């Protein structure tokens with residue numbers, strides 16, 4: 001079964017957030033004091049998250065990305081993932097993490113059926129990393145990445161590029177991709193929390209590419225099946241690959257294949273659209289998931305054609321990316 005929205009986009013990708021809590025406090029994502037405590041009752045139980053995942057697969061979703069907050073801080077996550085990976089019709093179960101707990105957990109994640117990991121890593125300098133994450137340990141994350149690799153995980157590294165903070169490290173990340181034969185994606189900084197002066201932090205994707213092209217010859221790669229919004233490149237003479245993700249300067253809304261569900265059960269068609277539908281009443285009401293399926297379809301029906309953000313202005317209400325899952 002495939003799910004096509006009003007714009008003709010095939011929707012086959014669910015980003016499912018399992019918590020809004022985190023063991024880091026990245027400046028671009030959440031305030032120093034963390035997210036407001038939503039209380040235990042508001043957070044969906046694993047049984048409910050599983051029902052949502054099954055219902056999404058029943059209507060055409062083929063890829064689920066587990067996200068947060070930091071998904072690995074939620075107790076019982078590996079058992080939940082093992083359960084999810086058994087859903088018939090689900091082709092890809094992948095997870096995004098900050099890597100802090102990977103050294104301890106990579107083996108159990110692999111064993112639970114997670115196929116790939118995206119690890120967020122914004123700096124290769126210990127002080128800058130600690131500054132961006134408000135106290136995180138770079139060494140710990142690098143150890144986690146190494147352990148995950150040795151467990152057999154394909155890994156993509158995601159770097160949020162911020163002018164004057166870490167943009168001088170772009171070449172170092174390319175070298176890392178080359179040395180470890182891995183993929184690094186450069187993501188435009190998004191003004192989710194709308195802090196003053198956010199515009200100066202954005203390095204447009206075109207500029208990132210131009211800077212890369214000074215030192216490397218980029219060869220465009222075909223989009224993989226069920227891929228997200230990255231434009232990927234091989235680098236001549238080097239084994240790793242790089243990608244750019246440009247939510248601000250070059251919108252990819254016309255190819256957007258995703259829906260989102262937050263850890264409190266809010267279904268959303270677009271990160272920057274305030275429209276959301278609460279799945280909790282449907283979770284309480286019907287055992288057979290009919291209502292759940294109906295509501296998931298309805299969020300696809302109201303998925304906007306695009307968002308209006310650009311390098312100069314944004315229109316959304318401020319939000320913590322950790323509450324939605326990025």
Ligand code: SAM
Pocket residue numbers: 022028029067068069070071096097098118119120158160187188189190191192193321322325326
């Ligand atoms: N805690 C996990 C992590 O950091 O990978 C998963 C959740 S995090 C909200 C998901 C992704 O959103 C991360 O790659 C993070 O870098 C990205 N993100 C958060 N805030 C962002 C912002 N303001 N601009 C661009 N990316 C952002």
Ligand code: SF4
Pocket residue numbers: 022023024025026029030068069070098120321322
């Ligand atoms: Fe936590 Fe990820 Fe947000 Fe950083 S980006 S504060 S690691 S949820």
